[in-house]
Amino acid sequence: MIDDYQRIKTFFTASAPDHWHRTLNLSIMHAGKVINQVPDTAEAFFDIRYTENDDIDALVKAVRAEISSQIHVVSTSPMFLGGNSPYLDKLLTFSPSTRLGCEHGASDARHLADHDIPGIVWGPDGEMSQHAEDEHIVIGSFLALYTILDQFLSAIGNP
Secondary structure (H helix, E strand, O other), X not given: OHHHHHHHHHHHOOOOOOOOOOEEEEEEEEEOOOOOOOOOOEEEEXXXXXXXXXXXXXXXXXXXXHOOOOOOOOOOOOOOOOOOOHHHHHHHHHOOOOOXXXXXXXXXXXXXXXXXXXXXXXXXXXXXXXXXXXXXXXXXXXXXXXXXXXXXXXXXXXX
């Protein structure tokens, strides 16, 4: 399994200046039950994050061709793509300093794609501390976000 893991990692070496590329995380590994035992089987779970430029079926096929282990795809999630929306245009009128772009990572907003609902991943400033021991938000940016959302929701509630 370790050799296969090394081969799998070669499919995830690409790097882009904007950090927008597929990624691999070995998140769970099981083998053996006691210390002094050579396990007869091993199991690993990978979290693969991909972009709109990836063909996930082709990627799985290519990985299968390179490794000796079996691959079972447990689940896939649709890509979350914000796209254009009259709601986004309206929101931007209340937050003119906001710039559109993409960030590396995932969001529960991807579940909106199943229902063809456009979305946005946006929030208070956390000084890029997400997933860190000192994860936090800047309180002033939270208050500003509240004001922007209050204005936006009032505007779309009273067209």
